Amino acid sequence: MKKIAYISIFFFFVSASVVLAQREDAGNYEYDREVLFGINKNTNGGLIGGFVLKMGYRIDETNFHFFGLDLVNVKNPKEVRYSTVLGNSYIFGKSNYLYSIRPYYGRELIVFKKAPQQGVQVSLLGAIGPTIGIIAPYYIEYAINRLETVREQFDPEVHQSRFNILGPGRVFEGIGGSDIAFGGNAKAAVLFEFGVFKSNVTGLELGYQLEGFTKEIPLMPTVENRQVFQSVYFTFFYGFRK
Numbered sequence: 001m002k003k004i005a006y007i008s009i010f011f012f013f014v015s016a017s018v019v020l021a022q023r024e025d026a027g028n029y030e031y032d033r034e035v036l037f038g039i040n041k042n043t044n045g046g047l048i049g050g051f052v053l054k055m056g057y058r059i060d061e062t063n064f065h066f067f068g069l070d071l072v073n074v075k076n077p078k079e080v081r082y083s084t085v086l087g088n089s090y091i092f093g094k095s096n097y098l099y100s101i102r103p104y105y106g107r108e109l110i111v112f113k114k115a116p117q118q119g120v121q122v123s124l125l126g127a128i129g130p131t132i133g134i135i136a137p138y139y140i141e142y143a144i145n146r147l148e149t150v151r152e153q154f155d156p157e158v159h160q161s162r163f164n165i166l167g168p169g170r171v172f173e174g175i176g177g178s179d180i181a182f183g184g185n186a187k188a189a190v191l192f193e194f195g196v197f198k199s200n201v202t203g204l205e206l207g208y209q210l211e212g213f214t215k216e217i218p219l220m221p222t223v224e225n226r227q228v229f230q231s232v233y234f235t236f237f238y239g240f241r242k
Contacts, residue, residue: 032058034201036239042209044074044231050100052235062110068127070102070185074211074229076219088167090140093220095154097136100211102185104129114193121193125205126186133181133213139169153177156222183213193237203237 038052050072056064075098079091106127114121137153143164144150151169159165189207212228219225 030058030061031198031241034239034241036201036203036237038205038235038237040070040072040233040235042072042231042233044077044229045072046075049073049233052237054237054239056108062113064108064110064123066106066108066125066127068102068104068106068129070100070104072100072102074098074100074133074217074219076223076225078220078223082162082165084165084167086166090165090168091138092162092165093154093156093222094138095156095221096138096217096219097134098181098217098219099134099136100185101132101134102129102211104185104187106187108191123191123193124189125191125207126188128186129184131183131185131211131213133183133217135179135181135217136172137174137177139173141166141169181213181215181217183211185209185211187233199241201237201239201241203239205233205235205237207233209233 034054034056036052036054036056038054040049040052041047042049050070052068052070054066054068056066058064076094079094081089081091083089104127106125108123108125110121110123112120112122139151140154140159141149141151142159143166149166151173153174187207187209189205191203191205193201193203209231210228211230214227216225216227
C-alpha cells in the first residue's frame, strides 16, 4: 500500500507541474457528457482488481456530476497463493470469494483544464453509493487418497493438509450457493486525463476507497475477517465525450 501511495504522490506532482506549464495554451475544450470504461488495480485485489463504467454530465464550466458502476473482487490481505506439484495455484485457508457490485453517484471539480489537443486535465472527485456483495464459495480439488479426489468448498476442519490440495475448483464452481451482503461505499480521488482529440479521453484515477457491509465477510475462517474494507487504488480509463 505504501508503494502505491508514494507512486500516486509522485505522479500527482509531476502531472500538476506539466499542467501548470501548459495553462497558457488552454483553449476551448468544452464537452457536455462522457462515457468512460476502466480497469482497476487496488490493494485489496489481484493483478486486475475489477472493471469500471462511468457516465458524466456537465453542470457548469468546472463542475460535473457522474454515475458509476464498479465490479471488483475483494480479497483478505492475508491471502497467500501456493503452487502444487501439478503447476496449479490456489489460496490455502480461503473459503469464499467476495465480489462487490458498487453503483455510486459523485461530483467532479476540474482544477486544471487541458488545451484541445495537448496537456493534462486534473480533477478532484468524490462519490458515494450502496454496495451489493456476492459471497461465493471458494472450491478446491482435494486428494482423499491416491485414487480419489473431490472438489468442494475449503473447510479448515476437513482440509488440514495443504499438500493434499491439487488446485482450485473450476471457474464459478459453486456460484449457485452464494450468499448476499449489503453495504455502502465511498471514495475520493484525483483524476488525470490525457488525449489528443476532443472526442476521446484517456485517464488515470488515483484514489482512496472505503467500503462497509452490514455483516462480517468470512473470506478466510482461520484468520480475522472484516466488515469494513479500505484500499488505495488506481484505474486506467478510456472513453468518449460529446
